[in-house]
Amino acid sequence: xxxxxxxxxxxxxxxxxxxxxxxxxxxxxxxxxxxxxxxxxxxxxxxxxxxxxxxxxxxxxxxxxxxxxxxxxxxxxxxxxxxxxxxxxxxxxxxxxxxxxxxxxxxxxxxxxxxxxxxxxxxxxxxxxxxxxxxxxxxxxxxxxxxxxxxxxxxxxxxxxxxxxxxxxxxxxxxxxxxxxxxxxxxxxxxxxxxxxxxxxxxxxxxxxxxxxxxxxxxxxxxxxxxxxxxxxxxxxxxxxxxxxxxxxxxxxxxxxxxxxxxxxxxxxxxxxxxxxxxxxxxxxxxxxxxxxxxxxxxxxxxxxxx
Numbered sequence: 001x002x003x004x005x006x007x008x009x010x011x012x013x014x015x016x017x018x019x020x021x022x023x024x025x026x027x028x029x030x031x032x033x034x035x036x037x038x039x040x041x042x043x044x045x046x047x048x049x050x051x052x053x054x055x056x057x058x059x060x061x062x063x064x065x066x067x068x069x070x071x072x073x074x075x076x077x078x079x080x081x082x083x084x085x086x087x088x089x090x091x092x093x094x095x096x097x098x099x100x101x102x103x104x105x106x107x108x109x110x111x112x113x114x115x116x117x118x119x120x121x122x123x124x125x126x127x128x129x130x131x132x133x134x135x136x137x138x139x140x141x142x143x144x145x146x147x148x149x150x151x152x153x154x155x156x157x158x159x160x161x162x163x164x165x166x167x168x169x170x171x172x173x174x175x176x177x178x179x180x181x182x183x184x185x186x187x188x189x190x191x192x193x194x195x196x197x198x199x200x201x202x203x204x205x206x207x208x209x210x211x212x213x214x215x216x217x218x219x220x221x222x223x224x225x226x227x228x229x230x231x232x233x234x235x236x237x238x239x240x241x242x243x244x245x246x247x248x249x250x251x252x253x254x255x256x257x258x259x260x261x262x263x264x265x266x267x268x269x270x271x272x273x274x275x276x277x278x279x280x281x282x283x284x285x286x287x288x289x290x291x292x293x294x295x296x297x298x299x300x301x302x303x304x305x306x307x
Contacts, residue, residue, distance in 0.1 A: 016191035031215035041069025094132025214263030
């Protein structure tokens, strides 16, 4: 997938099993949200999908001729980072949920309205009738996020994408939102793509993890692989940053999408001449991979001589 000048996502690939949560992890600008918008077919006009495949239960969603994504809300749904702006400001929230039920499940108007209130109760909203009659601007951020999750429940999607769903919410509300998403997984068997830069959230929420930087996969594995046995220099950098003991040689530089090789190379203290090439994913253990030439045994001697 490219913009006008450079590839924004390069060979980003992952799978989401039913009932599992896959975390997309990385700092701001790493490509997490762009990846989710590409999957949803919601890329802005300046960015286009030129190649790739998106499948849900074996059905290809990308038209190879146009690059357009064709999906139903039952296949894919998304909880956005800023829920209030994602909701229609001119429509009461109960009506918005009812429309989802009418469009995706063929419910009649009155039945949909009643079920919308029921779904709001399921996500822990007290006074669901009153809230159903409110506009988004009359609700708190945490309440709007619950409404977004209620809409996802109404869709019963096979895959739910949650893009940093607790941004700007206090810790107590964050924990409640996490529980609601996990309840959705348990109730429907949906797979979840959980986008975050918070490794504590990864430890709590995720089964598998994909670490991104510069639109490139750095490392993949179970959350235990990533949190306890991180191998890629970028993954270790993220973990070190939690304890504020980052290697001073990791310079603060923005993502350079023009790099043809590893996009972390211009910041990596272990970079060497081979890093100007695009690294493959090397297997560390079953299910655990990292995209780094340091894992190529034939190149380790060259690397050691340059540190």
